[in-house]
Amino acid sequence: MFFNILLTSFYLASVAFVYASKNQPPTYQLNDGRRMPSLGLGTWFGISNLTIINPVDEEASERAVGWAIDAGYRLFDTAYIYGTEKTVGRGVKRKISEGVIKREDVFISTKLWSDSHAREAVVPALRKSLEALGLDYVDLFLIHFPIGQFANGTFDLTDYTETWEGMVEARRRGLTRSIGVSNFNAHMMDRLIKSSCIKPAVAQIEVNLNIQQPLLLRYCCEKDITVMGYTPFGSVFPDRALPGAPGPRVDDPLLRQIAATHNKTVPQIILRYLIDLGVIPIPKSITKSRIEENIDIFDFGLSPKERIALGGFDVNYRSGKSWSDSPYYLTREFTTV
Numbered sequence: 396m397f398f399n400i401l402l403t404s405f406y407l408a409s410v411a412f413v414y415a416s417k418n419q420p421p422t423y424q425l426n427d428g429r430r431m432p433s434l435g436l437g438t439w440f441g442i443s444n445l446t447i448i449n450p451v452d453e454e455a456s457e458r459a460v461g462w463a464i465d466a467g468y469r470l471f472d473t474a475y476i477y478g479t480e481k482t483v484g485r486g487v488k489r490k491i492s493e494g495v496i497k498r499e500d501v502f503i504s505t506k507l508w509s510d511s512h513a514r515e516a517v518v519p520a521l522r523k524s525l526e527a528l529g530l531d532y533v534d535l536f537l538i539h540f541p542i543g544q545f546a547n548g549t550f551d552l553t554d555y556t557e558t559w560e561g562m563v564e565a566r567r568r569g570l571t572r573s574i575g576v577s578n579f580n581a582h583m584m585d586r587l588i589k590s591s592c593i594k595p596a597v598a599q600i601e602v603n604l605n606i607q608q609p610l611l612l613r614y615c616c617e618k619d620i621t622v623m624g625y626t627p628f629g630s631v632f633p634d635r636a637l638p639g640a641p642g643p644r645v646d647d648p649l650l651r652q653i654a655a656t657h658n659k660t661v662p663q664i665i666l667r668y669l670i671d672l673g674v675i676p677i678p679k680s681i682t683k684s685r686i687e688e689n690i691d692i693f694d695f696g697l698s699p700k701e702r703i704a705l706g707g708f709d710v711n712y713r714s715g716k717s718w719s720d721s722p723y724y725l726t727r728e729f730t731t732v
């Protein structure tokens with residue numbers, strides 16, 4: 396019997412080895428029983444400065460998805476508002492047709508845009524996203540922001556608990572496997588959980604060296620909500636840092652020293668640290684060498700001392716949008732419970 400156990404564990408170990416040698420990140424189990432890769436590719440083209448939204452380079456976007464699949468990525472994060480659902484779908488389907496992957500091997504997340512918060516608008520919005528993706532389901536559908544806003548700038552007063560009912564309906568119809576939220580704080584998630592018998596499987600929030608979110612991570616851990624961390628590089632690259640953004644930058648002596656210790660790059664050290672925080676980083680790149688670099692982080696570990704040093708960069712600085720300018724931001728939180 397012991398021999399059998401030994402054989403079994405040896406067999407499992409060799410399966411794990413084959414898996415690791417293909418450079419595929421391990422997966423996590425979500426609170427709804429589904430599994431999700433522990434690292435993914437971001438696909439938003441971003442903003443150059445506070446005002447200019449970068450145009451989508453469709454060819455580059457589709458090519459990046461293909462390179463990422465070859466490098467071992469199985470998670471792709473898009474959103475209606477990014478304009479990359481079409482290219483992500485094309486990139487994935489090309490690799491399916493080449494026989495490299497099957498649909499069920501990849502995990503696709505997309506997001507509900509803020510102009511579709513009405514309960515009855517959710518399913519049609521997801522159908523539109525699926526049409527762009529060319530898929531009949533996504534793996535994860537997230538409410539992009541807790542606050543609704545129409546294209547003309549008017550805020551939509553729909554309570555996100557109503558939006559959530561639409562999300563539950565979308566899941567019930569099989570249009571998405573899992574549902575979750577993005578840019579919600581702990582109070583909002585708490586209210587959501589109390590309002591519904593289905594809780595979010597995933598919360599996507601900004602996590603990087605400058606905003607490490609210890610309290611929100613603890614909250615999600617207690618509720619068994621898996622955290623995806625967006626903008627994993629924060630302000631580390633000088634060409635992306637907003638004026639006045641705190642350090643460190645990529646040439647920081649401490650970051651370089653930790654990187655040298657492990658024969659890794661500074662971006663790899665940062666991503667590994669986010670993994671150690673229990674966060675799923677989704678670095679965006681359209682550059683082949685960087686796509687490959689960013690997933691090559693599962694063959695080393697940071698020491699406790701190094702993790703404490705990296706923790707020291709947390710200054711709760713948000714590079715993304717804050718909704719505190721919404722006239723409803725506070726009132727909706729504190730009067731509707």
Ligand SMILES: NC(=O)c1ccc[n+]([C@@H]2O[C@H](COP(=O)([O-])OP(=O)(O)OC[C@H]3O[C@@H](n4cnc5c(N)ncnc54)[C@H](OP(=O)(O)O)[C@@H]3O)[C@@H](O)[C@H]2O)c1
Pocket residue numbers: 436437438439440441472473539577578599600624625626627628629632635662677678679680681682685686688689715
């Ligand atoms: N839920 C939300 O509200 C929300 C908000 C923001 C972002 N997101 C998601 O999170 C993803 C990632 O965040 P992000 O795009 O804001 O920022 P990010 O992934 O932190 O940074 C992306 C930038 O870093 C560069 N880069 C990537 N890897 C690099 C490396 N190894 N060395 C040097 N430069 C590197 C990329 O350049 P190249 O592409 O030119 O290689 C790109 O300019 C997004 O794409 C999106 O999917 C979600």
Ligand SMILES: *[C@@H]1O[C@H](CO)[C@@H](O)[C@H](O)[C@H]1NC(C)=O
Pocket residue numbers: 443444445446447
């Ligand atoms: C933003 O970028 C555009 C184009 O690169 C430039 O014309 C504009 O002056 C920039 N604005 C700021 C505030 O830097």
Ligand SMILES: *[C@@H]1O[C@H](CO)[C@@H](O)[C@H](O)[C@H]1NC(C)=O
Pocket residue numbers: 545546547548549
């Ligand atoms: C803004 O758009 C919404 C949704 O289309 C509409 O209901 C509202 O009346 C518009 N508001 C203004 C000020 O144009």
Ligand SMILES: *[C@@H]1O[C@H](CO)[C@@H](O)[C@H](O)[C@H]1NC(C)=O
Pocket residue numbers: 658
């Ligand atoms: C350091 O990393 C590079 C790039 O991954 C690799 O080619 C090289 O062999 C490594 N050096 C050592 C000493 O491990």
